[in-house]
Amino acid sequence: MQPKPCRESRVVKTSRVFPNDVNDHNTLFGGKLMSDIDMTASISATRHSRASVVTASTDSVAFLAPVRPSDSVCLESFVTRTGRSSMEVFVKVTAEDLRSGDRRIAATAFLTFVAIDDAGRPTEVPPVLPESEEERRLNKSGDERAEHRRIHRRQSQEMAEYLSTSRPW
Numbered sequence: 001m002q003p004k005p006c007r008e009s010r011v012v013k014t015s016r017v018f019p020n021d022v023n024d025h026n027t028l029f030g031g032k033l034m035s036d037i038d039m040t041a042s043i044s045a046t047r048h049s050r051a052s053v054v055t056a057s058t059d060s061v062a063f064l065a066p067v068r069p070s071d072s073v074c075l076e077s078f079v080t081r082t083g084r085s086s087m088e089v090f091v092k093v094t095a096e097d098l099r100s101g102d103r104r105i106a107a108t109a110f111l112t113f114v115a116i117d118d119a120g121r122p123t124e125v126p127p128v129l130p131e132s133e134e135e136r137r138l139n140k141s142g143d144e145r146a147e148h149r150r151i152h153r154r155q156s157q158e159m160a161e162y163l164s165t166s167r168p169w
């Protein structure tokens with residue numbers, strides 16, 4: 001398969017913070033942001049693979065700064081690394097104070113999607129071609145993150161072996 005540049009999977013989505021999206025502290029509710037991160041990243045994975053994708057895992061989301069109702073919030077995502085059927089997607093969340101124009105990184109996240117065929121089996125995806133300095137750095141550090149995920153997946157599978165599925169009531 002021909003390598004695809006990261007720019008081909010890039011998604012940029014800017015929105016306002018509405019009153020029903022904030023928590024008790026009048027800042028953006030984390031669950032709302034996580035949902036938007038997953039949505040944006042899934043579009044990047046689909047653009048890269050041009051196949052159906054499922055979220056295999058979400059690395060911890062780093063909430064670096066609060067987002068306030070006076071801010072706009074911009075989510076930018078692209079595929080940073082691929083395996084045979086899996087794609088790592090990086091999401092950068094930038095908040096902008098709309099009055100002053102000050103911008104800050106509000107959150108970052110890495111998610112892994114798997115492309116699946118019509119029978120629901122993992123299917124091959126094209127390699128990724130990083131071009132910019134940011135893309136190259138994120139691609140280069142991807143092998144180490146993938147190794148952490150492999151370990152975490154095995155530990156989660158082992159834990160699932162002893163977790164109860166009976167009703168707690």
Ligand SMILES: CC(C)(COP(=O)(O)OP(=O)(O)OC[C@H]1O[C@@H](n2cnc3c(N)ncnc32)[C@H](O)[C@@H]1OP(=O)(O)O)[C@@H](O)C(=O)NCCC(=O)NCCS
Binds near residue numbers: 055057122
């Ligand atoms: C993700 C899923 C398709 C993997 O299927 P599987 O039969 O276990 O497939 P494999 O073990 O062959 O793994 C396939 C690929 O997924 C990757 N993968 C699987 N689980 C993963 C995890 N938790 N984190 C990161 N990557 C994962 C593997 O590393 C492998 O990558 P590669 O092909 O690039 O080497 C399957 O576990 C699944 O359907 N999970 C539920 C997904 C879901 O419902 N998501 C939420 C709603 S969209």
